[in-house]
Amino acid sequence: MLALAAKEISYEPRRLDNSKREQKSESFLSINPRGNVPTLVDGEITVRETNAILAYIEAAYPDTPLLGANPAQVAEIWQIVCEADDRLRTPIGNVSRPIFRGRSMELAAEIKEFIRPVYQELAALNSSLDDRPYLCGETLTAADIVVYPALMQLLRCATKDGVEALELKVAPLENYYPNLAAWAQRIETMPGYIEAYPPHWR
Numbered sequence: 001m002l003a004l005a006a007k008e009i010s011y012e013p014r015r016l017d018n019s020k021r022e023q024k025s026e027s028f029l030s031i032n033p034r035g036n037v038p039t040l041v042d043g044e045i046t047v048r049e050t051n052a053i054l055a056y057i058e059a060a061y062p063d064t065p066l067l068g069a070n071p072a073q074v075a076e077i078w079q080i081v082c083e084a085d086d087r088l089r090t091p092i093g094n095v096s097r098p099i100f101r102g103r104s105m106e107l108a109a110e111i112k113e114f115i116r117p118v119y120q121e122l123a124a125l126n127s128s129l130d131d132r133p134y135l136c137g138e139t140l141t142a143a144d145i146v147v148y149p150a151l152m153q154l155l156r157c158a159t160k161d162g163v164e165a166l167e168l169k170v171a172p173l174e175n176y177y178p179n180l181a182a183w184a185q186r187i188e189t190m191p192g193y194i195e196a197y198p199p200h201w202r
């Protein structure tokens with residue numbers, strides 16, 4: 001949704017409530033047999049997988065490029081997008097899952113272990129913003145679009161009631177990673193941001 005907002009393409013959001021198993025309903029499985037989100041439906045085309053969706057949007061709507069305007073940019077952006085999968089999205093999922101399931105105290109030691117490699121990535125991303133407003137330069141790209149929700153997921157779980165005791169050392173973001181905090185604010189002022197932010201994340 002952030003990518004569509006950045007390209008100023010209108011869309012109709014559909015939220016599926018996983019707690020009601022809506023992702024596994026017959027009607028959704030007929031669209032995406034894996035029953036996961038995000039899933040994009042554009043006319044006759046259906047695409048699943050975040051990165052495939054980003055690539056499709058770029059190919060179908062090339063104005064306002066998000067995956068680079070020259071080979072060097074393409075390489076830099078894809079590098080961050082791919083690394084974000086392994087080094088941010090997966091470990092942050094491991095940190096947030098037990099917290100969102102209310103098991104933060106019971107699994108405190110594991111959570112602290114899972115978050116360790118994330119600190120290193122966040123420090124590197126924070127430094128990369130010393131001399132640029134966005135992760136790959138002067139404009140928003142898919143790199144920002146992939147990293148931002150992962151970071152929000154981490155902040156949402158780090159600020160959940162009762163989780164302060166774990167001392168996850170990420171919130172408030174400006175205390176730990178000031179460049180990332182300023183960068184997040186930049187993203188949050190873009191047109192279409194509010195509509196793209198999932199309502200159940202508020």
Ligand SMILES: N[C@@H](CCC(=O)N[C@@H](CS)C(=O)NCC(=O)O)C(=O)O
Nearest residue numbers: 018023035036037038048049050051
């Ligand atoms: N690699 C996929 C991961 C998709 C994914 O795991 N989505 C989660 C929500 S963030 C989901 O739908 N989980 C429910 C399920 O897989 O049953 C992507 O990037 O799109």
